[in-house]
Amino acid sequence: MNRPTLVSLLAVVWALLLGDPALRHLAVGLGLGVLIVRLFPGGVGPGATLRRPDLRASLRRGVAWLRLLGFFLRELTVANVQVALLALQSRPRLNPLIVEVPLRLRSEGMLTLLAFTITLMPGTVAMGLSRDRRTLYAHAIGTADAEAARASIVRVESYLLPLETPPSSLSPTGGPA
Amino acid sequence: MDDFRLARDLPILFGAFFVLTAAIGVVRFPDLYSRLHASSKLVTLGSAGIFLGVAFALSDAAAFTRLAAVLLFQFLTTPLSAYLIAQAAYLRGLPPILTGGVDEWGALGRADEVAQADREAQRLLAAESGEDEG
Structure with missing residues (x-):
């Protein structure tokens, strides 16, 4: 930032x-x-790229943020009902597993947001990142199998991808993790 | 002096229900990693409900904005602590109960190795960016 x-x-x-x-x-x-x-x-992140504000791009980003917010609120509700049901069932099928998810996001801020979001979403809690920041590790409960858990994280990521600023994000940022 | 005000009591009841189930989940789930699901997700929504009810009970604008700020920080800090607890436990070698399948990370208890690798990666990143820090 x-x-x-x-x-x-x-x-x-x-x-x-x-x-x-x-x-x-x-x-x-x-x-x-x-x-x-x-x-x-x-x-403080890398200095502001002083470009002429592109109205259409900001509008697109605004819409993407709103879509993420709506998605997040819906999923947060689902997550809570799901975990509450698991906690109250007499014999919950937790099916715990640890999955790895190859990442398409690159910027540090977006990776942080992804980890935060999946922790509050159904089934998954973020556990770690690989040293090259290309893989996310997450603990999952209440999902059918590893593929299902992975798919739910990839879905969140697809909401975040349009928010990542494409040109400068490929170079590593100076801010500490 | 009415006994039950919908806007005040309903959100508090809603929140209290989720906080209660969080407590039940923390007690009943089999290991630390599963318990984190209960303590992070359920407590976040539960406290959101309680904050909303409290804001209505106090019913002035300052209460709403203050509790909104508190809720914002709740959303920012809860996943962070869950992440750190899970990672620390895992890298220190607390075995997760995995009836659902394999551990695809496969770094259980390898805290020292990972820390070492992290330091190296940081050095590489710093060298690559070609800028001095600070």
């Missing part, structure tokens, strides 16, 4: 916590944000 985005995000969180979106609070939040980002520069 680049510096301006990070700082404004911190300002919004500050205003949310105060429960008052007054301008002076946002200003204080911005100041705190600048301070925090200065104190912890590790969170």
